[in-house]
Amino acid sequence: GAVVSQHPSRVICKSGTSVKIECRSLDFQATTMFWYRQFPKQSLMLMATSNEGSKATYEQGVEKDKFLINHASLTLSTLTVTSAHPEDSSFYICSAPRAADTQYFGPGTRLTVL
């Protein structure tokens, strides 16, 4: 069964609103989680590394004030897209390392901004 869940699986919102996406590790603790974004016919691009108990680390070109990440507990990381615009429409996927050599991906959240 799934070991990393995401909620919601799909969200449609109006331009200018904020959207929160949750990523949970179901039966293990994850001090680190990764957030990726995937545009149609493009690769998964790492947006940021979420760290429990400290600030997230953002990749170059990713606006930290627009994509707020909070690693609230050892099993939960949230990504909030603030003031979303149509160009933010994408497939957002999180992943969580379970051991030194294992990483599980969530099922993804499809965000559509109208």
Add this chain to the structure above:
Amino acid sequence: QKEVEQDPGPLSVPEGAIVSLNCTYSNSAFQYFMWYRQYSRKGPELLMYTYSSGNKEDGRFTAQVDKSSKYISLFIRDSQPSDSATYLCAMSPTGTASKLTFGTGTRLQVTL
């Protein structure tokens, strides 16, 4: 130039064919090479990984890494319709549980 290049396909093959999927990369720091399978609107799932150069076999799947050429391959023998998916290569300098750099993915269709 992207760090990882992968032909997006689509690639259509008949059932039973041998499939060859490939990626090239430019970052010589990559040491871990992974192949993920992704079904439509789902998260990727790891098929197999290889450390440094060499071959690795798992059932019908064989992964090859040639670091001198910065070229990796995934071979699927006796392909089945259930293999129809998008296959993504991914790489990391530090490990399979670290942040990854992905290719665009190759969409594979295995027909009856």
